[in-house]
Amino acid sequence: MTDQWSVAGRTFTSRLIVGTGKYKDFEQNAAAVAASGAEIVTVAVRRVNVSDPTAPMLTDFIDPKKITYLPNTAGCFNADDAIRTLRLAREAGGWDLVKLEVLGEAKTLYPNMRETLEATEVLAKEGFLPMVYCVDDPIAAKQLEDAGAVAIMPLGAPIGSGLGIQNRVTIRLIVEGASVPVLVDAGVGTASDAAVAMELGCDGVLMNTAIAEAKDPLLMARAMKRAVEAGRDAYLAGRMGLRKYADPSSPLAGLI
Numbered sequence: 001m002t003d004q005w006s007v008a009g010r011t012f013t014s015r016l017i018v019g020t021g022k023y024k025d026f027e028q029n030a031a032a033v034a035a036s037g038a039e040i041v042t043v044a045v046r047r048v049n050v051s052d053p054t055a056p057m058l059t060d061f062i063d064p065k066k067i068t069y070l071p072n073t074a075g076c077f078n079a080d081d082a083i084r085t086l087r088l089a090r091e092a093g094g095w096d097l098v099k100l101e102v103l104g105e106a107k108t109l110y111p112n113m114r115e116t117l118e119a120t121e122v123l124a125k126e127g128f129l130p131m132v133y134c135v136d137d138p139i140a141a142k143q144l145e146d147a148g149a150v151a152i153m154p155l156g157a158p159i160g161s162g163l164g165i166q167n168r169v170t171i172r173l174i175v176e177g178a179s180v181p182v183l184v185d186a187g188v189g190t191a192s193d194a195a196v197a198m199e200l201g202c203d204g205v206l207m208n209t210a211i212a213e214a215k216d217p218l219l220m221a222r223a224m225k226r227a228v229e230a231g232r233d234a235y236l237a238g239r240m241g242l243r244k245y246a247d248p249s250s251p252l253a254g255l256i
Contacts, residue, residue: 003232005203007181008097008129008150010068014039015198016228017070017183019208020058023217030061032211035221041067042099042206044074045089064093070131072099077112079119086128098123099153101133109159109186113140117147124148133185136166138173145180152178153185153206156197160209162189165196175201191220191227198231199239 004011017040023029033041041062071089076082082102089095102119104112111134123130124147131151132144141152154174157163164187165171175182181203188194188207197205205228214220 003236005181007131007203010097012039012068014225014228015204015232016194016225017042017204017206018211018221019206020044020062021074021208022212026056026058026061028217029058029212032217032221033062033067035218035225036211037225039068040070042070042072042208045071045085068097069093069095070097070099071095073101075103076101077103077105077115079115079122082115082119083122086123086130087126090128096127097129097150098131099133100130100149111135111155113137117143120144120147120149131183136170136174138170138177141174141182142177145178149180151181151183151203153183155186156184156193157187159186161187162193162210163187164189164193165200168196168200171197171202172200188224191223194224194227195231195234198228199234201235204228 002013004013005015014037016036016038018033018036018038020029020041020043043058071086073082073085076085079102082100086098089098100119100123102112102115104110113135116132116134120130120132129150131153132149133153134140134144136154141154144152152174154171156165183204183206184197184202185206188205188210194205211217211221211224
């Protein structure tokens with residue numbers, strides 16, 4: 001039976017979402033998406049070419065009829081800019097399922113949660129379906145859900161850092177408390193990081209730099225696909241309990 005997940009009434013098979021930045025060209029980006037098996041790509045609205053028909057366009061390489069585009073607000077540092085950006089995205093492409101991120105400052109790219117919450121409330125009232133990048137805080141995550149977020153996307157570590165999941169406890173608490181999908185967004189550096197996110201019970205993982213800046217992006221994309229699948233299987237299987245001492249696989253009684 002196919003293991004699927006849904007967000008805002010839309011169902012997907014792949015639990016891996018990939019970005020569209022930092023690749024050497026659109027062709028490599030498209031090849032990485034294919035290797036990853038991803039069905040959703042996130043696109044920075046403020047950095048995409050929508051006005052110059054003579055320049056290469058992402059849509060020429062990644063077909064929006066086959067792959068779901070998730071416009072995001074990368075580069076926005078206040079609620080007003082993020083809201084305006086997504087309004088433009090909806091006017092340009094009719095998108096309502098969007099990724100909201102409102103950054104606090106440029107050094108850490110940590111989210112500004114006050115501005116993020118404000119933007120979530122406005123966008124939800126305007127009919128958007130915001131998947132929201134946030135701190136790994138279970139209280140903030142619940143507030144976003146109450147404000148209208150259709151998915152919670154806590155960071156595993158700072159964007160582009162590749163440090164992996166830094167706080168498994170809070171990610172797990174967010175998963176346990178949420179009634180909408182939870183996806184780790186930011187910080188994944190290698191396949192084991194993606195597997196950890198899935199083993200914690202997350203519905204999916206979003207990444208960009210981990211694939212785009214790998215020495216072999218296509219091979220890393222394939223590795224991430226398998227890691228997400230393996231982590232999901234391990235979560236569903238139910239890991240063994242932790243013990244303080246050894247427990248032999250073979251009984252010690254009756255030895256020759």
